[in-house]
Amino acid sequence: MIITPYLNPRLTRPLKWLAAILLVYFLYFSTFPLSQKPSKPRKPAKQVKNYTCPFENPENPSFADYFSKNPPKSLEFHKNNGTDQKILVILDSMFSRHGKAIIQMLNSQKFAFKAEAVSKNLPVLTTSRKGRYSLIIIENYYKYLNMARWNRQLLDKYCKEYRVPMFSFIASKPNDQLKRIKIKGSSLWMWQNQRIQRLTVSPSPIHKISKIGSFRNLSSEESDWILFETSENFESILTGTVKSGYERAVVVRDLGREDGVERVIFGRNLTDFQVKMTFLDSLWWAMGTEKTFGLERFVQIDIDDIFVGAAGTRIVEEDVNRLISSQSHFQKSVENFKFLLGFSGSYFRNGDDLEDRGDEFLVENSEKFVWFPHMWRHNHAHEHNFTYLEAIMIQNKIFAQNMHLPVDYPYAIAPQHDGVFPVHEQMFEAWKKVWNVSVTATEEYPHFKPSTGRKGFIHSGIHVLPRQTCGLYTHTQLFDEYPDGFDKIIHSIQGGDLFFTILLNPISIFMTHQQNYSHDRLALYTFENLFRFLKCWTNIQLKWQSPIESANLYFQKFPEERIPLWTNPCTDPRHQAILPPSINCTQKKLPDLLILGPQKTGSTALGSFLSLHPDVSQNSPVPGSFEEVQFFGGKNYLKGVEWYMSNFPNESTVIYEKSATYFDNPSAPKQAASLIPHAKLVVILQNPAQRAYSWFQVRCISGGRYVHHLDKWLEHFSLQQIQFIDSDELKEQPVKVLTTLTKWLDLPDYPYESHIRFSKSKGYFCRFIDEKTKCLGESKGRKYPEMDEELRMKLDKIFSLDNSSLYKFLKKNRLRIPKWLEDVVRVRA
């Protein structure tokens, strides 16, 4: 009987909870005695034919021969002439479906990229030192072919000089009568509006995942394929066979022998899985070794709620036997494979008689599986505080001890990921205390959708891994009742989402439920066929490893994900639904404006003047960091969103914070854009030589490389969100500066002239409040000798390239150029 564990004398603190739960149990079981739970008749598991590989036909041994003669090539990669590891994507429009598919693929592979809609102006391709991009993707090849001549020349020159490949896609024009077309400026011919009967992976060193020689026959009537004629300069990567037997390239590699530019041109979009795999292989080839995941893929299948489920839907003894035999069978496809079973002890023996026996049988065979804790009663963590969470976790732990469940790894999953992201600090603490948890997983970080964008993070010592969706939920129990038809899951397995989930993620952790293993055992069918399909079409090696090993591997591969990227939980309805009560989304708790600095440019003065406005409020002073919050890019960031919010006690039209450390901090732009994407930003431009001198140390030169840092902010914020202030003007005419800033912030006018006065003794403008002049403290506006001419010249020289970039940047964007900048640029000219 499961009641005994609750009397364990070790439980002192959470005793009151236990007593309450015991009482509920007593009342429940006295009303519904355990022995009276007759079983409903069960449907026999439906038999559906498993997937067979089209080219692994024993009657056609030539393909077996082919593979033995053409084993997967060692991974070969393209080498460029030293550029940043970043991709430039020129899209037809930012909203095209195909463009989104390309972006999702890049996101999933965690490649850095810049996506722009095609326009008259090409983005800047080089920095003063090197090339910015290692690959150029142009969504529509026609747009490239018809580009203004000088733009195309510029692009080609860049690709040649830096040995950067170009990828592009070309589509048939349905009403065009011309079938065979010569591509402008090249000897390549293509055929449009073609129908193909077979698609075969050609022997190209670009392929890594795709099996060379693998093919499928196409029954579809689609006649919009583009096919390229191959020659010694143009190799096929993916080959289409037409009815007459001719073979032409669906994806062609331009070896660059004619004009020095290497290209991969796709005659089809990414809707076909073989083309999509070829695109993935091409991406890896172009981006080089470091960025690939290799051919190993780790698969973990969690059955989250092994005892949770309504009577009649649960597993019985026969299902447990099938689970055991399937586990051994899967080990042939997935090295070391084990199922991970999550338990909420309270639901043990909660089905009908047959199902209760199923639960018992599972526990009797517990050592065959890996077990991990869920919550005692599938509780939602955000609704509870530490004390309660600790109590129910202890209950679940005692259940595991009494049942001798082997909980071998410090791994746990929260029901519905509740408490993992958005982070419920008290759950993290309780997990660590009761179970010593160091690894978990969620689908919710940073957001549920797009699924290709899910990431991991480490918080409070717990490694959170991304979790993938496999399309099986508590209600998907029968083949015939699969939502939107059984074909949907077949499609997902055979080259659809589920198949690509494995290809696109080095580690896939799937969530399933016990119902998926009862009745039709849909989960066993799904994974069996997924593994078959992967084996047929790819060189991928499937493996299982413990969650701890997965966490180590994941954060070793993606160290940049260790620090979480906080988002505003109030803007995602899924996150809002699981927020701890300490976060109140009806209150405004995040700033609208950041004064970024740079340091020593007058940022404190600007903030203090702006705070005079009655509709403006700022953070409460933070001790230890000159009153600044210093959240983005600093160690305070690890304290989380709730901590950041707690710094803004006053709700006003404009809430701002000024942390002069932000401007040149490399992590701040991304972190700020993730949490407050609509914030306005203020940057103060001071002569960098003067700024450096203000610190009396030339080591603060880096912060004066304004365009270098602005580039990073502009990757995440639009130029319209940024206001530039001339530091000299702020010093000499603060009222004018504040009046302009107030307008830009859409605030009502304020008579700053009555509240800002020049102080002769300070030598600066100060606030004038209640008939008293209030200047900044001694550390601001210090008195020291003027910079000597020699040092000034030295510093001007150091900054000359950066100053001229700033000048060009402001001019190009029609922004006001500070007088000091006009002066330094004129002197150099």
Ligand SMILES: Nc1ncnc2c1ncn2[C@@H]1O[C@H](COP(=O)(O)OS(=O)(=O)O)[C@@H](OP(=O)(O)O)[C@H]1O
């Ligand atoms: N009104 C007023 N009062 C005082 N100081 C003023 C003012 N306007 C501009 N400045 C200039 O601001 C410089 C300090 O800049 P910051 O506040 O950005 O410095 S910090 O990075 O936050 O430490 C400070 O630099 P130092 O003169 O080197 O102290 C001043 O030159």
